[in-house]
Amino acid sequence: xxxxxxxxxxxxxxxxxxxxxxxxxxxxxxxxxxxxxxxxxxxxxxxxxxxxxxxxxxxxxxxxxxxxxxxxxxxxxxxxxxxxxxxxxxxxxxxxxxxxxxxxxxxxxxxxxxxxxxxxxxxxxxxxxxxxxxxxxxxxxxxxxxxxxxxxxxxxxxxxxxxxxxx
Numbered sequence: 001x002x003x004x005x006x007x008x009x010x011x012x013x014x015x016x017x018x019x020x021x022x023x024x025x026x027x028x029x030x031x032x033x034x035x036x037x038x039x040x041x042x043x044x045x046x047x048x049x050x051x052x053x054x055x056x057x058x059x060x061x062x063x064x065x066x067x068x069x070x071x072x073x074x075x076x077x078x079x080x081x082x083x084x085x086x087x088x089x090x091x092x093x094x095x096x097x098x099x100x101x102x103x104x105x106x107x108x109x110x111x112x113x114x115x116x117x118x119x120x121x122x123x124x125x126x127x128x129x130x131x132x133x134x135x136x137x138x139x140x141x142x143x144x145x146x147x148x149x150x151x152x153x154x155x156x157x158x159x160x161x162x163x164x165x166x167x
Contacts, residue, residue, distance in 0.1 A: 058150045062128060069125040076118070112165060119164035124157040 054060075087094040103111060131149045135141055140149050 059146055062150050062153065066125060066128045066132075069121040069128075072121045073125050116161060116165045120157060120161040123160035123164065124153065127153045127156045127160070 083092075084094050103114075106114070131153050134149065140146065
């Protein structure tokens with residue numbers, strides 16, 4: 001169909017005019033400075049939406065929390081492992097007696113806060129990981145199942161955090 005249009009004299013004229021307009025536009029853009037183009041692009045660029053424009057939903061909130069607690073638990077374990085390995089080089093005692101003594105010497109609110117942070121991160125990540133394994137079997141993947149398992153994870157996390165913090 002395109003070849004029939006370009007064979008006709010009117011079709012060639014239209015095609016030639018479009019090519020000339022394209023070439024003129026390309027030449028005009030190459031003559032402008034790169035700075036001007038960048039400034040114009042920044043002025044016309046829309047601001048990307050942030051999470052604050054979305055209504056929080058349990059699925060994405062728990063997903064983000066699962067990732068963050070994984071980073072916290074794994075990062076803490078890696079740091080302690082590296083510290084435990086380097087402790088003899090620097091003459092630091094990280095035996096279980098020394099660590100327990102250091103934690104016991106902390107003020108009670110700080111000790112409970114530290115225990116609650118570690119316990120909540122570890123228990124949430126553990127229970128939510130079990131939830132994901134449950135989903136991998138094809139169970140509870142409906143909207144109702146996602147909410148039910150989400151509330152179960154939050155309840156189990158609250159119970160485990162309370163137990164691990166105070167006992």
